[in-house]
Amino acid sequence: MNATLQDHVTQALRTGTLPGLPDQLYIDGQWRPAASGDRMEAVDPGTERPFAAIAAGAIEDVDIAVTSSERAYRDVWRHAPPSQRATILRKAALLVRARAARLAVVETLDCGKPLSESLEDVETVARLLDYYGGAADKLQGDTIPLGGNFVSYNQLEPVGVTAHIVPWNFPMFSMIRGVAPALAAGCTTVVKPAETTSITALLLADILSEAGLPPGVCNVVTGTGAAVGEPLSRHPSVRHVTFTGSVDTGRRVMRNAAQHIASVTLELGGKSPAIVLADCDLDHAVEDMLEAIYLNAGQVCSAGSRLVIERGAHAEFIEKFSARAQALTMGHGLKNPAIGAINSHRQLDKIAAAVDGARARGIRAVTGGGRATDPDSGTGWFFQPTVLDDVPAGDPVVQEEIFGPVLCVQIVDTIEDALHAANGTDYGLAACIYTKDLQKALGLARDIDAGQITVNQYFAGGIYTPFGGNKRSGFGREKGLEALRNYCRVKNVTIRI
Structure with missing residues (x-):
């Protein structure tokens, strides 16, 4: 500084x-x-x-x-x-x-x-x-x-x-x-x-x-x-x-x-998918997805709030990602932690209700899942960086925007399943594809119903690329x-x- x-x-x-x-x-x-x-x-x-x-x-x-x-x-x-x-x-x-x-x-x-x-x-x-x-x-x-x-x-x-x-x-x-x-x-x-x-x-x-x-x-x-x-x-x-x-x-x-x-x-807003195929650079995908879902405590319209991952990569990804998520610091924004506060008490209640409802339905929180405070003062509106694993496609936390630091994981077996999951909500704002196979990336980019698609970097493009959604994400x-x-x-x- x-x-x-x-x-x-x-x-x-x-x-x-x-x-x-x-x-x-x-x-x-x-x-x-x-x-x-x-x-x-x-x-x-x-x-x-x-x-x-x-x-x-x-x-x-x-x-x-x-x-x-x-x-x-x-x-x-x-x-x-x-x-x-x-x-x-x-x-x-x-x-x-x-x-x-x-x-x-x-x-x-x-x-x-x-x-x-x-x-x-x-x-x-x-x-x-x-x-x-x-x-x-x-x-x-x-x-x-x-x-x-x-x-x-x-x-x-x-x-x-x-x-x-x-x-x-x-x-x-x-x-x-x-x-x-x-x-x-x-x-x-x-x-x-x-x-x-x-x-x-x-x-x-x-x-x-x-x-x-x-x-x-x-x-x-x-x-x-x-x-x-x-x-x-x-x-x-x-x-x-x-x-x-x-x-x-x-x-x-x-x-x-x-x-x-x-x-x-x-x-x-959206419920944007990040598709992780088994052939991708997994360590890069883990690091990139930390920003995709936890930037601004997940309060991002285009956040990568759904991880659609091939089964063969699932266990390793979740182990590495959860360890990194647990290590993220939280606190007052002026102390420059990794994750800051939720903007309002009302929004914090909404996030907590969504996660509590998922757990009540039997969905497992691999990490996080609860409210928190600034560790120095014991005050503030915070929510732990959270991973909800193996979430059914029809569950509300997959279908509705949470707008908080909550990653919902959907496991798929084929690239066709990944496409079906990616298009499986009423939103269509953004999507990212992690793969080393350009043919797979281009095919998914063509068929995913969203306004902005990136490959191997979630928030790519910046101010120079058009941004907006399809379906309930607007126009x-x-x-x-x-x-x-x-x-x-x-x-x-x-x-x-």
Whole structure:
């Protein structure tokens, strides 16, 4: 750690917070309280104690924010030269990197994740801003060869005001993953962060403003889903909604947007399989799968939460993996353990109920399986890294997303069985295949029903590869150049000469 980062960590551990954290809504380039004056607490999952209080917005604040973004779109941002958008996004990337230490510490206080993961998230945010800054002046249409006396061309236009309803597991990354391409395309944005992880969204909006973003182009309204998310997704001036969250909430968002014929991007989680074939590099698969399921304490939409493994590799894999899982350190995220806290008591209860139910049905937990606390303080919302072995295909822990550090193991005998198991849920977000046989890998990649497939490295591709799901995992793609399509509409012009 450098001295600046260490200073922030030391202060946060000593006082439980950092000074000068934003506590109001960010609308039209200004800080303002919620119209109602209501506030809500931000709680550190590693201590179970509040470390800040922020404005609790509602429908009146949403309307003010959308009106501001609509005005900024109409009068300013849609007319800004693409090179200006690019310059602002790239300057924001520099500012994010300059403030990485403070952003990372705040993210850990808000989320509970290890500091090393928060630092990686900050750098990913900066790279997203750089990437879409580079794309802003390269959004080109095309011509259509009608022949004769006609000239026909398509041009890309921004869709208008966009809403971004952000999840709690990757607050900074998920916000900028949608906001950066929207801004690059010429759209304006209203962000509704998750109620348990709102503060870095406010910090990022302020950074964008400092980078030169005009007032109203990026507004942030904090509050609950019912008070802010619902009216935002049904606001008639919002032309596109980007949402990451649960299937049930995604359905409500889509219904709300349909009332005013707005488009949506839905990323609704998954139950993603990691297929381990007997011919793979088993030691590599073990190490890679530790990250696939235990990154951010398993609170990752695309986590490798199902291990689909050939019987011949099963015993050795489980022995090695369980030993490594048991050795993982847990504790407050600012102490940089391997596994940090669960984001909320509600989520911890959900994880525990899923595992307790599985054990009651006779499923064996090879390791873990219970709640835990920070070993230094005895507080915090933690769950042990867990492996549930030889789980039947129809069991709820295989079929439903747990969103915690719980690996469910399914044993198969053939590659055909592996494919059947991989496709055996209603989700289709991601999948990974571990094998040395390229023919097997390509065949499985072709036939697995998921939006993103990787081979021999679970989290491969990064910000450059399109990401999104099939089936109950939603639709639309984020990241990569594909994400720009969410925020553009095509206008055709045909001229008779």
